[in-house]
Amino acid sequence: MNAIEVRALTKKYPGFELRNVKFTLPEGCIMGLVGENGAGKSTLIRLIMDATARDAGDVRVLGTDNKSPEFTKIRDDIGVVLDDARLPETLNALKIGRVFGATYSRWDNGVYLDYLKRLELPEKKRVKDFSRGMKMKLALACALSHDAKLLILDEPTGGLDPVVRDEILDILEDFTRREDRSVLISSHIVSDLEKLCDYVAFLHRGELLLFEEKDRLLEEYAIVKLPEEALSDLPEEAVHGVRRGKYGAEALVERRSVREDLPLEKPSLEDVIVFFARGEKK
Secondary structure: OOEEEEEEEEEOOOOOEEEEEEEEEOOOOEEEOOOOOOOOOHHHHHHHHHOOOEEEEEEOOOOEEEOOHHHHHHHHHHEEOOOOOOOOOEEEEEHHHHHHHOOOOOOOOHHHHHHHHHHHHHHOOOOHHHOHHHHHHHHHHHOOOOOOOOOEEEOOOOOOOOHHHHHHHHHHHHHOOOOEEEEEEEEEOOHHHHHOOOOOEEEEEOOOEEEHHHHHHHHHHHEEEEOOHHHHHHHHEEEEEEEEEEOOOEEEHHHHHHHOOOOOOOOHOOOOOHHHHHHOOO
């Protein structure tokens, strides 16, 4: 069973359209959703959760059509953290635990208290006095404490320092050690996703430009640095972005489509994203 299946998903707003998005997240995998502000990441997550009405397309979550009555029955199996956390501001962490305990049939308060300690969250301080980073950590603790099979996380590491971000990545990696657990995570911090993810989806201005296994993506593309006049020697179809500088140019190319004697460098995930989003034409 796939964790998420999205087909031809479309949503139109005045001045923006999420167009014909298609991808599949296999069970037991982590998918990173990348894109600039306004690319449509949060819109896509809300469409997957049926929190926003779609204009076209289909979505299945854990094998269930998200428009069907059965979708409400699998809420215990989905842990969600949205970019604004959405926790009751007047309650403290202990009281929020009791609220979630009444909401989810498989809520484990012992697991929840362990996460509060691990993430260094105060039990009796009201949420309205938390920093944004603390709110995100608390929302993540809630999402991880009811034996979910799928986590859907919108910018969960935003506002966190590198040490805490690294700890959260470890937690998410541990979460997927069971083969029936999966994660969809959006983030601006591409280096985090490169460490964590099995698949990468890149949204740009409402269009899904890339969806690929991360390792295959980094093997398929390479960076070549050369004099600008030598760009014309590269096959047009092999070049996916060019950056020109004072001392020459560099291009993102498909390895299999260029000469083997070229000095190719392995790109980072961030390199690939930046070339696709901002690279000039050859």
